[in-house]
Amino acid sequence: MAGIVGYGAYIPKYRIKSETIAEVWGEDPDRIQKGLGILEKSVPASDEDSATMSVEAARIAMKRAGIPRESIGAVYVGSESHPYAVKPTATMVAQALGTIPNLTAADLEFACKAGTAGIQICMGLAGSNMVRYGLAIGADTAQGRPGDALEYSAAAAAAAYIIGPEEESLALIEDTFSYTTDTPDFWRRPKADFPSHGGRFTGEPAYFKHVQGAFNGLMEKMDEKIDNYDYFIFHQPNAKFPRAVAKKLGVPKEKLAEGMLCPIIGNTYSANAPLALANVLDHAKAGERIFVTSFGSGAGSDAFSIKVTDKIEEKRRNGYPLSHFIENKEYITYAIYAKLRKKYKGM
Amino acid sequence: MKESISLTWRRIPERYKMYGSKCQTCSSTYFPPRSLCPKCRRKGKMEPFEFSGNGKVYSFTEIHAPPSGFEEQVPYVIAVVELDEGSRCTGQIVDAEGKDVKIGDHVEGVFRKILSDDPEGPIHYGFKFRLKK
Numbered sequence: 001m002a003g004i005v006g007y008g009a010y011i012p013k014y015r016i017k018s019e020t021i022a023e024v025w026g027e028d029p030d031r032i033q034k035g036l037g038i039l040e041k042s043v044p045a046s047d048e049d050s051a052t053m054s055v056e057a058a059r060i061a062m063k064r065a066g067i068p069r070e071s072i073g074a075v076y077v078g079s080e081s082h083p084y085a086v087k088p089t090a091t092m093v094a095q096a097l098g099t100i101p102n103l104t105a106a107d108l109e110f111a112c113k114a115g116t117a118g119i120q121i122c123m124g125l126a127g128s129n130m131v132r133y134g135l136a137i138g139a140d141t142a143q144g145r146p147g148d149a150l151e152y153s154a155a156a157a158a159a160a161y162i163i164g165p166e167e168e169s170l171a172l173i174e175d176t177f178s179y180t181t182d183t184p185d186f187w188r189r190p191k192a193d194f195p196s197h198g199g200r201f202t203g204e205p206a207y208f209k210h211v212q213g214a215f216n217g218l219m220e221k222m223d224e225k226i227d228n229y230d231y232f233i234f235h236q237p238n239a240k241f242p243r244a245v246a247k248k249l250g251v252p253k254e255k256l257a258e259g260m261l262c263p264i265i266g267n268t269y270s271a272n273a274p275l276a277l278a279n280v281l282d283h284a285k286a287g288e289r290i291f292v293t294s295f296g297s298g299a300g301s302d303a304f305s306i307k308v309t310d311k312i313e314e315k316r317r318n319g320y321p322l323s324h325f326i327e328n329k330e331y332i333t334y335a336i337y338a339k340l341r342k343k344y345k346g347m
Numbered sequence: 348m349k350e351s352i353s354l355t356w357r358r359i360p361e362r363y364k365m366y367g368s369k370c371q372t373c374s375s376t377y378f379p380p381r382s383l384c385p386k387c388r389r390k391g392k393m394e395p396f397e398f399s400g401n402g403k404v405y406s407f408t409e410i411h412a413p414p415s416g417f418e419e420q421v422p423y424v425i426a427v428v429e430l431d432e433g434s435r436c437t438g439q440i441v442d443a444e445g446k447d448v449k450i451g452d453h454v455e456g457v458f459r460k461i462l463s464d465d466p467e468g469p470i471h472y473g474f475k476f477r478l479k480k
Binding site for chain 1: 359363364397419420439441442457458459460461469470472475480
């Protein structure tokens with residue numbers, strides 16, 4: 001069995017409020033806030049992208065892991081906003097961390113769940129002793145078409161996990177289960193600036209079906225029940241879907257609270273469930289159990305059963321907790337947001 | 348102005364990891380790296396040395412008339428940073444305006460985009476600084 005040896009997460013400083021966006025498009029801010037449950041979202045600075053945020057998150061994970069950097073044998077960066085169409089983000093991250101050159105590296109893409117796919121790959125590599133430690137990162141600077149519902153949610157952040165041997169882990173990954181089908185609920189064609197989505201179709205046949213499929217699959221595989229877990233994390237494209245799926249599955253809403261970042265950060269795509277997990281790990285106690293279910297459009301879900309070990313206190317002392325980045329924020333206007341996200345013609 | 352690929356590549360260790368140099372004879376540190384210790388001359392022995400990125404603001408200015416490629420970031424802060432391990436270097440202070448910065452403020456190294464040869468050229472990354480809070 002493999003586990004989490006180190007973790008770190010990063011959120012850019014800038015925020016835009018839903019009401020600021022609503023004002024521009026003539027929408028009722030209350031309706032948006034109630035409908036999506038998003039009050040504000042993170043916005044990257046003009047010199048930030050998925051590579052820079054990945055490095056920020058991974059540096060914290062390295063501090064917590066306390067391992068020699070050359071012992072990282074694999075780096076995977078999951079994102080749908082890799083800075084290059086061709087040229088790996090993972091090599092830039094590996095170089096900036098100093099883990100080069102004896103390692104394998106690659107970029108992953110699976111809408112919002114490429115980060116958890118990376119964790120699964122690293123579990124396989126570390127669990128089979130092909131590498132001692134693998135680094136999996138989920139990072140995105142998500143884009144939403146101006147005026148589209150996605151503009152209220154598409155946010156930016158990164159979360160990094162160093163997966164390694166059980167005995168060094170601050171949290172054990174007890175098991176994982178995935179549920180995947182071809183479901184065209186959300187996509188972006190090459191050269192398109194913004195993604196397209198199926199509106200209401202993104203709900204029942206996409207998010208709910210896959211999240212429930214992975215959740216129930218892992219519960220059955222492990223012969224476990226909801227009562228045996230202290231925290232639940234469901235992918236948060238908005239604040240409504242995770243709460244609705246929790247209700248359907250019979251998960252008490254109090255158990256969602258610690259990982260519920262979407263209302264104040266937005267949907268951070270590949271960083272979404274990994275970021276929520278970082279916040280839970282910042283607060284969890286030894287012996288507590290966490291059930292994580294990610295979702296990526298296209299579509300698939302990865303579920304994980306995680307048990308916190310007694311190494312958590314000692315390891316999480318190093319590096320910034322996620323609250324540091326949640327609290328350190330500055331609000332911007334829609335005009336500045338449009339500049340930072342390059343939404344002006346000619347930029 | 349576009350930078351040659353070989354120059355970008357040669358500077359990756361210095362820009363990504365803040366690799367400078369340290370004289371093994373007199374322990375002086377240098378950033379950017381030097382191949383000869385100006386104090387020890389021929390008696391000096393230079394080795395690569397990795398700076399932590401932590402330091403203090405020695406001096407700073409707010410840029411309003413930027414060079415090409417930095418227009419979107421105006422106004423931004425450029426500082427001379429006294430690095431904890433010795434040596435001073437110039438770098439941008441991110442997520443801040445001039446009014447937020449004071450001489451003596453503690454900073455930490457961050458990894459950011461420096462310049463992007465849009466739309467088809469490479470993206471140049473490297474260190475910048477962030478105020479420590």
